Amino acid sequence: MSEISDVRQRKPLPLPDEPSPSKKKTKNEDDDANLIDNPRFGISILDVLRVLSGLLLLSCIFSWLITDGTSLTWGYRPRISRWRTLKAFFQPAVNLTDAELALYDGTDPTRPIYVAINGSVFDVSANPAMYGPGGGYHFFAGRDAARAYVSGCFAEDLTWDLRGLEEMYITGRGREEDEAELAEISQLRGREGMDGRIRWLQSRRDKRRKEAWQKVAKQVDHWDRFFRAHERYFYVGRVVHESLDGKPVRELCKKGGKRKPSSSK
Known part of the structure; x- marks a missing residue:
């Protein structure tokens, strides 16, 4: 149980x-x-x-x-999607002399058309009507004409030499003061006790020229960015210029000497 x-x-x-x-x-x-x-x-x-x-x-x-x-x-249409941009991306950058750059002026149909500004080379083959033979800006092809882009003197300034170009931005009262300071410096040079005055006058002239040169650089940079951002042109490399040592500074062309500063232009 x-x-x-x-x-x-x-x-x-x-x-x-x-x-x-x-x-x-x-x-x-x-x-x-x-x-x-x-x-x-x-x-x-x-x-x-x-x-x-x-x-x-x-x-x-x-x-x-x-x-x-x-x-x-x-x-x-982003730039990266364009065939010419992609092609340029995979191509090695070119390094040309001025003589080599001159071969790319559009007269040889087997070569692209190049323009250069301040050492930077751009392919503008997409617009032969403008930069090719007979085009309105053919004189820019195959060369670095940075000076002409700033001065607007296409006949005289087709060169990369920018020296002295700041003079075109020193006008009016600034020009009068600059010339007066230069004359006073010449008179005071060699006189005892005038070193401080000379340094002060020289610093004023240097400051004025520095500000004018910044305007020149701004214009050059504007055109450089124009070609870099253009939907049909693209950067391909650099041009190595010969030295300017010992060569005289170019004088302003008539148009550049009379032209008033205008960054918008």
């Missing part, structure tokens, strides 16, 4: 599909499982990518319709 009572007092074994009391899930675990099986909120990365892809597709469609089928990007 004792054996029968012991069997009756034993707890029944759990059914196969019923979790063991020691392994019952907590409330938090149940909630996590429900969220996985039946998500009620939250956005996945895949959902974000789907939305962005849909918006991009709609933008391309509207751009195609509005631009009459000419562009999927609202007319924007």
Whole structure:
């Protein structure tokens, strides 16, 4: 009888599909499982990518319709997508002498057309009507004419020599003061006790010339950026100029001497 009572007092074994009391899930675990099986909120990365892809597709469609089928990007065409830019990117930079640069003036159809400004060489072959033979700016082809870009004297200043060009920005009262200071320095030179006065006058002239030279550099930089940013031209390398040591400083051309400073031009 004792054996029968012991069997009756034993707890029944759990059914196969019923979790063991020691392994019952907590409330938090149940909630996590429900969220996985039946998500009620939250956005996945895949959902974000789907939305962005849909918006991009709609933008391309509207751009195609509005631009009459000419562009999927609202007319924007990054430089990196242009064949000439990609071609230039993979080509090694050229290093030319002035004599070598002169061979790229457009007269030889087998060579590209190059122009240079302050040592930087640009390929302008995409516009032969402008820079090729018979073009309005053919005189710029095959040479570095940085001085002419600033002075506007296309007949006299087709050179890279910028020395003395700051004079065109010293006009009016500044020119009068400059000449008066130069004359006074000549009179005081060699006189005892005048060294301080000479240094002061010279510093004024140097400051005036420095400011004028900055205007020259600004104009040169403007044209350099023009060619670099142009959608049809691209940078190809450098031209190495011969030394100007011992050569006289060029005088201003008539147009440059009378021209008033204007960065907008």
